[in-house]
Every structure is written in C-alpha cells, then in structure tokens.
Amino acid sequence: LTPQVEDHYFQIPMQFLAAESRTFEEMMEYPMNPDQDGSSENCPISLGNGISHDDFRQLLRVICPPNRFNAEPEVLSLSQWTSVLKLAKKWKMEAVSAHAISAIEALPSIDPVDKVVIARTYDIPAWLAPAFNEILQRAQSFTEADVYRLGLSTTLRLTALRD
16 A cells, blocks of 8 residues: 655555554455555555644554564654554554553653643543643643643633632
8 A cells, every 4th residue: 555644655565554444444345456546656545634644654653563562562752652543543443542542641751731632632531530630739830831722611620629
C-alpha cells in the first residue's frame, strides 16, 4: 500500500493496517489493480485531512514489526503517543488504542490538564475524575493556557471547588 500523508509517501504492507482496523481490512478484500489508488507512488491513496505525516509515522512505529507490542515497548513521548491514539481511534484500532492509553498512563509526570484534554478528546472517561482531583490538589493557580485548554466553564467549576 502506498498512502500519501501531506507531501510524504509511505510504502507499507497493507496487512499491518488491516490486522488492526476493519476499515483497512475491507480495503484488502478487493484486489489492487496497478492503476488503483494506493498501488504506487504515482497513484497513492490519501488517508484524509487532519492527519500529519508525523502522526502516521508514530502509528507505524507501534504497529509495524519488529516493535509491535513486544516486551521492549517503543519509547515515545506524550505527544507521539497522543498521535498514535488519535489515528487508532479514527480507524477503530481497538488494540492499538488500548496499548496507547496504557503507554500514556505509564509515562511519568503527565500534567493533569493534559490528561483532561486527552480524556475528553479521545473518550477516556476513567481519566477525568483522577485528573480533576490532581488539579484540585495542586498548589499552583490556573494559567491562561490551563483556562484555554480546560475551557472557562470547567475552570470556573474547579475554582469554586478549590475555594
């Protein structure tokens, strides 16, 4: 398969994506003609808007061997794992989503505001209460960035609970 993401082309065996996503599995059910989208760099398949080549590269780091769910997990940053989670959720890659969530939870010192934003964006309700509690217990005041990221309504509610 030759997907194009932004101005980058990737050459990957389709079975890696198909093994994790019904969307890609269904694409494999149809034989690929030489002139068909995704068959070559001359005829790439676009994976859609809102996907950066870096997001896609991080997903490939996780799903393509030799690193696929092995004992030595891929060392990714919060931002990189969030990219993996974004695409895993988009393409309904349940095992990859669960793996990314576990990896993010294992990262040291995640800002609780980041946890709230990720939980809301990617539907991880179990993270919300602990993250809100952590925010309530911290000594520092809300920054302008916190207010922007949490939203005014949430920030006001949290401020009321603190007082």
